[in-house]
Amino acid sequence: MNRGRIRKQLRITTLSLALATCFAGGVQAQSNTTGSVFGQAADGDRITVTHVGTGLERSVSVGNGGDFRIGALPPGQYRVTRTDASGQATTREIVVTTGSGSNVSFAAGDAATLDTITVRGTSAVNPIDVSSVESVTIFTEAQIDRLPVSRDITNVALLAPGTVKGDPRFGNVASFGGSSAAENVYYVNGFNVTNIVTGLAFNQVPFEAIAEQQIKTGGYGAEFGRSLGGVLNITTKRGSNEWKGGANVFWSPDSLSSGRALAHDPDRDGEYRIVESGSKIDSTVYNLYGGGPLVKDRLFFFGLFQGQRDKEVLDFENGHEGSTIDSPQGLVKLDWYLNDDHRLELTAFRDKSVEDGITYQRPAGDLYVGGGDPIGTFRRTTGGDNYIAKWTGYITDNLTLSALYGYGKYSRGSENSNAENCPYVYDGRSTGTPPIGVAGCYIDYQRGLPDAGDTRKAWRFDGEWALGDHTLRFGVDNEEFITVDGSTYSAGEYWRYYNTTPGSTVAPGVVVPVGVTEMVRRRILDNGGTFTTKNTAWYVEDTWQVNDRLMAYLGIRNEGFENLNAEGGSFIDIKDTWSPRLGFSWDVRGDSSLKVFGNAGRYYIPVYANTNVRLAGAELDYNEWYTFTGIDPVTGVPVLGPQVGPRNYTSDGQIKDPRTVVDNNLEPMYQDEFIAGWQWQFAPNWTLGMRGVYRELKSGMDDLCAGSGAHDWALANGYSAAHADAIAEALSHCFLTNPGKDLSANVDLDGTGQLTVVDIPASALGLPAAKRKYHALEFMVERAWDDRWFLQASYTWAKSRGNTEGYVKSDIAQEDAGITQDFDFPGLMDGAYGDLPNDRRHSLKVFGAYQINDEWRVGANLIAQSGRPVNCFGIYPADGPDGEAVQYGAASFYCGEGVQSPYSIDGSLHPRGTSGRVPWATTMDLRVDYQPAWAKGLTLGLMVQNVFDSQDYYRVVEVWDAGGGAKAYDYKHPRSFVDPRRMTLSASYEF
Known part of the structure; x- marks a missing residue:
């Protein structure tokens, strides 16, 4: 890579970090609820992804270098269409899953080879997602x-x-x-x-x-x-553009189940035996659900009711x-x-x-x-x-x-x-x-x-x-x-x-x-x-x-x-x-x-x-x-x-x-x-x-509840007996700290309400990190x-x-x-x-x-x-x-x-x-x-x-x-x- 390209990348990265201070971050980002499609194609191609169920459509143009990516896509089945400069289109099906990228790459080369398509990781539990560094399992x-x-x-x-x-x-x-x-x-x-x-x-x-x-x-x-x-x-x-629904029931009768095992020692003599107790659950779960378009291509509904009754x-x-x-x-x-x-x-x-x-x-x-x-x-x-x-x-x-x-x-x-x-x-x-x-x-x-x-x-x-x-x-x-x-x-x-x-x-x-x-x-x-x-x-x-x-x-x-x-x-x-x-x-x-x-x-x-x-x-x-x-x-x-x-x-x-x-x-x-x-x-x-x-x-x-070490340290370092007692008392009622590190406590040394900062070395407390x-x-x-x-x-x-x-x-x-x-x-x-x-x-x-x-x-x-x-x-x-x-x-x-x-x-x-x-x-x-x-x-x-x-x-x-x-x-x-x-x-x- 030449120096000009390096300077360009550094400028982009610097801009990225600067923009972060103006925007947001935290609990979860878009990858918590959406996925992406990425791959390679020829410069100037148009890539369009269409959600099969809802008709949602997103498209981007392939820029210099041939890479493309379309993010923030709801999970589901998609049609991915490449349209070249002549208007010729090629379409393939792919599944987008939450938080991962699906690779749909059109092979680089001349127009004759562009119809060769690679689709990876659409049905695996642990897909190969080269766009991510995370360790993820998706079901x-x-x-x-x-x-x-x-x-x-x-x-x-x-x-x-x-x-x-x-x-x-x-x-x-x-x-x-x-x-x-x-x-x-x-x-x-x-x-x-x-x-x-x-x-x-x-x-x-x-x-x-x-x-x-x-x-x-x-x-x-x-x-x-x-x-x-x-x-x-x-x-x-x-919901999607097609009304779908259903009902199901799951029944786990206690008559078809074994009792939970129990280590039983009625004489308390240490000689237990493992027995099958009467611990059982009789469970019935049923669901009614359905979804579809309230307004086609625009407004979708899904609803589910679950009833469950367990006898335990x-x-x-x-x-x-x-x-x-x-x-x-x-x-x-x-x-x-x-x-x-x-x-x-x-x-x-x-x-x-x-x-x-x-x-x-x-x-x-x-x-x-x-x-x-x-x-x-x-x-x-x-x-x-x-x-x-x-x-x-x-x-x-x-x-x-x-x-x-x-x-x-x-x-x-x-x-x-x-x-x-x-x-x-x-x-x-x-x-x-x-x-x-x-x-x-x-x-x-x-x-x-x-x-x-x-x-x-x-x-x-x-x-x-x-x-x-x-x-x-x-x-x-x-x-x-x-x-x-x-x-x-x-x-x-x-x-x-x-x-x-x-x-x-x-x-x-x-x-x-x-x-x-x-x-x-x-x-x-x-x-x-x-x-x-x-x-x-x-x-x-x-x-x-x-x-x-x-x-x-x-x-x-x-x-x-x-x-x-x-x-x-x-x-x-x-x-x-x-x-x-x-x-x-x-x-x-x-x-x-x-x-x-x-x-x-x-x-x-x-x-x-x-x-x-x-x-x-x-x-x-x-x-x-x-x-x-x-x-x-x-x-x-x-x-x-x-x-x-x-x-x-x-x-x-x-x-x-x-x-x-x-x-x-x-x-x-x-x-x-x-x-x-x-x-x-x-x-x-x-x-x-x-x-x-x-x-x-x-x-x-974690908290510590021991004050004796702090008491001895205080006496050895010039504190009066009364002040040493106050320091010990402050810690003895449990005090939140980082175990194994020096501790800084606010202590009322004289009972007047006036707090004094007391810094106690970790060695005095006797706790490991x-x-x-x-x-x-x-x-x-x-x-x-x-x-x-x-x-x-x-x-x-x-x-x-x-x-x-x-x-x-x-x-x-x-x-x-x-x-x-x-x-x-x-x-x-x-x-x-x-x-x-x-x-x-x-x-x-x-x-x-x-x-x-x-x-x-x-x-x-x-x-x-x-x-x-x-x-x-x-x-x-x-x-x-x-x-x-x-x-x-x-x-x-x-x-x-x-x-x-x-x-x-x-x-x-x-x-x-x-x-x-x-x-x-x-x-x-x-x-x-x-x-x-x-x-x-x-x-x-x-x-x-x-x-x-x-x-x-x-x-x-x-x-x-x-x-x-x-x-x-x-x-x-x-x-x-x-x-x-x-x-x-x-x-x-x-x-």
């Missing part, structure tokens, strides 16, 4: 309908390489690339529907309304942020729940083509679900369904209503703009009949009198708020401008969430029974009296309020077609996060987080048959509203320890003896000054990612690919659908190591996003570095479908993953250097397994992940569909999930210490079994 409605996969967004996402099932206690969620299951972001038609409190839930459209599901597992561009895991992007169905029985060792779940849901989509240059989309959907149930209690040894007596009722509500409006304008052949506004609600309401009178009770003893097994009469361990939930408002503006060899994209966005949330234990308190050892220390200042081998701890936790969270971003990115085969990508994203406390004061206000993104795509042969690519990027995640609730609300949190002489047989509450030791506070119930709970230099959590790979079409319809992935957490964010590293190699082979069969197989070798899982903690199912018990006390981090819970070293996935003839089709899906690492959690040693860590009970990596004294600081440390591995979990699903020739439009189906009724499981109990150095009877007992065998009968009719 269309047709592809999903051929597979025996549960009709759920997460289960579809789990088919993609690099994804593993999250801890089932968090719900049906996925972990992407070693991140926690709370670090993904979810979109519906470009609108962010992620739950802002914990990141573990999201609004979902009725599954039958999904046209495409795009799964970004890494390398996504600067228009995407607020995620360290993956992006799940849903595009809904829309959930068994556990001392009782069961019976519930009914009603989920009347729906979606309406309007597409108004004002003209060929301007399009308006309106989407409204509801995903509200209400569960009503009864809880029963029975003797521990009785597992028969219906056994025992009802003790109370409950109601749980999730989901809500969402509205999305989007305008897209094709300003010129080279400039496209779009704007989006969304409003949504998500409910987390819960209530039950026993919340006022029945405390949460847990018996952790292994032996003793009164008899163990007390369950009490509580229904939910926490008393929820009937009106708990979130309201979100979001807007964004995006643009795409083609400048010669450069495609510039830019955008800005803003999100605001109003969260109503709070928690307290059932009846306001939590009682937990422990085995104890006389003379041992179970909490600061709490020493077990002589002769006492059983004690009970009472915990009070009460918080709540209304909180606001604000996220903003802008981005700019430049895709530079360096030559016919090499594409370079450069992007930058800037984000801001603001969190407000219960009184409306800002306690976190972070601006200007810079996220560079770089990448390249090399079309080795120039025909999209062999792609080599790589990318590097930085990714930030917002501070979730859970942090507002726990740190910036009026939280009261303390523990008391007692001896006891008896237990109430109904409530499980102890008959108390004397209190032992002082009350230990974590929070005193007052709303803190927002300046006193957060590090002045706080950074949000972020990570760096590097990916390199290739894809090769080695035969017609066959592709082979490989990716190498490396992710590293560069800054963690937050670490999480993920290495993976992904191998994929795929045969694209050709109206007869398709297949994809992938194998992923992955390793995830560190001392923190991330925003949540699967070890103990802690949903406190951003403020888990990790880093609360230095002693809890001893031995914390190791294999993390989402470290599934081997994952094999094979799925596909085969059209036997015009009437019969079969599909199969196999997923086999190695098990997660096992920990050994025990009570921190009383003679250890951290005098505060003991109060968390069995929360440290010191445990008594294999040693004589679990309280010896020497020899009892079992570092993270070194206590074994959970076995492999394997499931096989099958499907058969019959489309009779005598009834056009009718499809009858049967899907069998977990065909061999595997009783594999995803985790085990990891708490070794039941209290007092006694081994818990259920240590390493299996938990979270795979879903049992289930049959689903379906019937659908389309016209």
Whole structure:
């Protein structure tokens, strides 16, 4: 390339970056809801793309160099027409999918060879898209309908390489690339529907309304942020110029299903057996839908109503729940083509679900369904209503703009009949009198708020401008969430029974009296309020077609996060987080048959509203320890003896000054990612690919609750004893910071309200830096659908190591996003570095479908993953250097397994992940569909999930210490079994 051309490219790139400051960026750009067509043709040719269903038409002239690109196209089938200078036209069909480019290249050369056309990647799950550097898997409605996969967004996402099932206690969620299951972001038609409190839930459209599901597992561009895991992007169905409709029903009767497996140990002697319990679901889902033109070529409608009624029985060792779940849901989509240059989309959907149930209690040894007596009722509500409006304008052949506004609600309401009178009770003893097994009469361990939930408002503006060899994209966005949330234990308190050892220390200042081998701890936790969270971003990115085969990508994203406390004061206000993104795509042969690519990027995640609730609300949190002489047989509450030791506070119930709970230099959590790979079409319809992935957490964010190290540092550095006490007190009530880094706190040293900045070195706090590293190699082979069969197989070798899982903690199912018990006390981090819970070293996935003839089709899906690492959690040693860590009970990596004294600081440390591995979990699903020739439009189906009724499981109990150095009877007992065998009968009719 000559110097003049280099100067020209530099001028264009500089102009691109300058324009970014004038325009927009963030939640998602046009690639969230649209795709593109690109390729090569002769200079001066006219390329026209026409949406087959709606008549939408866009055309551009091919400029110097022969490259063309038409972006911001709604997904669907298109006719691509090349018209040369003489007026001769050539037309081909192609499919455009969400967020990807479809290559329709007219071979370079003379007029005689221009009719040779290459069409790539229109029917593959992982298409070869040389216009992108992202790692993307795309499932269309047709592809999903051929597979025996549960009709759920997460289960579809789990088919993609690099994804593993999250801890089932968090719900049906996925972990992407070693991140926690709370670090993904979810979109519906470009609108962010992620739950802002914990990141573990999201609004979902009725599954039958999904046209495409795009799964970004890494390398996504600067228009995407607020995620360290993956992006799940849903595009809904829309109307066309032809009226179409249908109805279907899916019935999964409990009579054709197996009961969920359960590890049963009625004698609590550690000798469990796996039995089939009565836990089953009888589910019926039906849909009515239709769409077509309200005004031909201009105004289109699509609507769907989904009815769902599930009857569920959930068994556990001392009782069961019976519930009914009603989920009347729906979606309406309007597409108004004002003209060929301007399009308006309106989407409204509801995903509200209400569960009503009864809880029963029975003797521990009785597992028969219906056994025992009802003790109370409950109601749980999730989901809500969402509205999305989007305008897209094709300003010129080279400039496209779009704007989006969304409003949504998500409910987390819960209530039950026993919340006022029945405390949460847990018996952790292994032996003793009164008899163990007390369950009490509580229904939910926490008393929820009937009106708990979130309201979100979001807007964004995006643009795409083609400048010669450069495609510039830019955008800005803003999100605001109003969260109503709070928690307290059932009846306001939590009682937990422990085995104890006389003379041992179970909490600061709490020493077990002589002769006492059983004690009970009472915990009070009460918080709540209304909180606001604000996220903003802008981005700019430049895709530079360096030559016919090499594409370079450069992007930058800037984000801001603001969190407000219960009184409306800002306690976190972070601006200007810079996220560079770089990448390249090399079309080795120039025909999209062999792609080599790589990318590097930085990714930030917002501070979730859970942090507002726990740190910036009026939280009261303390523990008391007692001896006891008896237990109430109904409530499980102890008959108390004397209190032992002082009350230990974590929070005193007052709303803190927002300046006193957060590090002045706080950074949000972020990570760096590097990916390199290739894809090769080695035969017609066959592709082979490989990716190498490396992710590293560069800054963690969590709370610490230990003030002793800061106290000692203050005394050693000239502070008075009173001032040292004030500094320790400021941190002891839990303080948000970046573990392992110096801390800057605002402290009221003299009790006058005057705050003084105190900078405390990391070495004084005794906490390690937050670490999480993920290495993976992904191998994929795929045969694209050709109206007869398709297949994809992938194998992923992955390793995830560190001392923190991330925003949540699967070890103990802690949903406190951003403020888990990790880093609360230095002693809890001893031995914390190791294999993390989402470290599934081997994952094999094979799925596909085969059209036997015009009437019969079969599909199969196999997923086999190695098990997660096992920990050994025990009570921190009383003679250890951290005098505060003991109060968390069995929360440290010191445990008594294999040693004589679990309280010896020497020899009892079992570092993270070194206590074994959970076995492999394997499931096989099958499907058969019959489309009779005598009834056009009718499809009858049967899907069998977990065909061999595997009783594999995803985790085990990891708490070794039941209290007092006694081994818990259920240590390493299996938990979270795979879903049992289930049959689903379906019937659908389309016209």
